[in-house]
Amino acid sequence: MSVKYTAIRAAFELLWLSGLPRLSRMLSQSRGVIFTLHRVLPQEPEPFSPNAILQVRPDFLDYVIERVRALGADIVTLDEAIDRLAAPARPRPFIVLTFDDAYRDNLHYALPILRKHEAPFTLYVPTAFADGVGQLxxxxxxxxxxxxxxxxxxxxxxxxxxxxxxxxxxxxxxxxxxxxxxxxxxxxxxxxxxxxxxxxxxxxxRQCRDLIMTWQELRLFAGEPLCTIGAHTVNHYELAKISEDDARQEMIRSVDVIHAEFGLKPAHFSYPLGGPLSCGPREFRLANDLGFRTAVTTRPGGLYPRHLNQLTALPRVSLNGLFQQGRYVDVLASGGLMTMLGKLSG
Structure with missing residues (x-):
């Protein structure tokens, strides 16, 4: 484990032992958290698996859903999250579940759990991946x-x-x-x-076809009442590294392809990779100009009423495969603590 992740784990342990997650939920002005997920797989990763940070076990996803509800949070759609940010009185806290990239294991292992718990979620689809020509x-x-x-x-x-x-x-x-x-x-x-x-x-x-759902498989999600389909560009390029016109086309074409496949136009967008190297003010403006209701980054933090003015630059908290300990969920679900940790790590 890298020095960075060792430090994060130590911070999580200290925060959990201190009881601060409970205090933060009581006192913080954060109204909710958007969780980022990618893969859901039952098998343990190999000893050399640097991308294991992108996968969680089905039993951990199951626990996360049960635990956040036990903490008094509702699992809601992105649209409901915006409504709660706009509410004049502080509503019940919320969690939003989002999945990036349309991995096939989401169908086999995540969807049954989400259905069991009647937990709404958003699936962000990069269209070249579903075409079988994406590059993971x-x-x-x-x-x-x-x-x-x-x-x-x-x-x-x-x-x-x-x-x-x-x-x-x-x-x-x-x-x-x-x-x-x-x-x-x-x-x-x-x-x-x-x-x-x-x-x-x-x-x-072949790798793309093995790992990513086909359009036929994705139709199960498009027709799933719990699922919101979101856009995630065509080629999963880091938008900040291409021209403004190319970035705009990546966003527009992804919406057009999904509309052609499913008859729906995504209102929500996820920036590929989503960190400071990948997206910034230019991309946030593009997403707003193109009419997306929300666009999410991977910069950690909770959601506050002020985010109503930053709906195309929303933070998310990663359910990282290296931190699949039940006690860490209390920390991850605390928007105030994750905002603080995000500022310290940034």
Whole structure:
């Protein structure tokens, strides 16, 4: 576990032991929290699984739903969340459940739990992923590094051979390559990724078809009363790294494709990756100009009435796969504490 996540875990332990989550729920002006989820899988991840942060177990999702309700929070839609932010008197606290990327395991493992608890949720769909031609590059580089004793990749126009025999070496290689790709402009990132995956015979389209729901499977969600379908661009590009016109087209086309498939126009949007490198004031303005009712980031924090003026820059709290301890849910569900932690980590 990285130094960052070790520090977060220590903070969660201290906060839970102190009793501050309960006090914060009583005194904070935060009215609710939006949770971010990606994958829901029953099996434990392999020892080298840097993307395990994106997956939670079904039993943990089940516990989260039961626990937040036991804490007095309602699980509501994004539209209901906005209504509660606008209420003159403080309403009951709320939690919003959101899932990014349309992983197939959401169908097999998450949907039955959500139906059992009658818990509404939002599913953000990147349309190229559902077409079977998306690039889940973060998983691709993990898969390649996992099965190699060494990898070669190009950085600063030089080819470097990096050992990946041990878990520590694999984690170091993944971190280096991940952040190298994150910092590249999108056209360069695509070129480096294409070279890297081709070198090791990795089929990106097959990976996408294996991991992501088809449009036919997604129709089950589009027809599910508990589900709100949201837009998540076409290609899952980091919008801040492409031109304004290209970013606008990524957003518009994703809405148009979903409308063509399901006959509905998404009113809610999720920025791919969602951190400061991926979206900012320009993207928030675009989402507002294009008429999205909300757009969510991955910047941690609770929701307050002031967010009525920032509906296309909403914070979310990640249900991170490294923190699947029941006691941490009390901390994660506290909008005031997550806002404080977000400011400290930012």
């Amino acid at each position: 590059w973060w998983q691709a580089i993990e898969d390649i590094i996992a099965r190699q004793e060494a990898v070669a990749f190009t950085e600063n126009d030089e080819v470097e051979f990096v050992p990946t025999a041990t878990r520590a070496q694999k984690e170091d290689a993944f971190s280096r390559l991940y952040w190298h790709l994150r910092k590249l402009p999108e056209p360069q990132r695509l070129a480096v990724l294409a070279e890297f995956t081709a070198k090791y015979g990795y089929d990106m389209e």
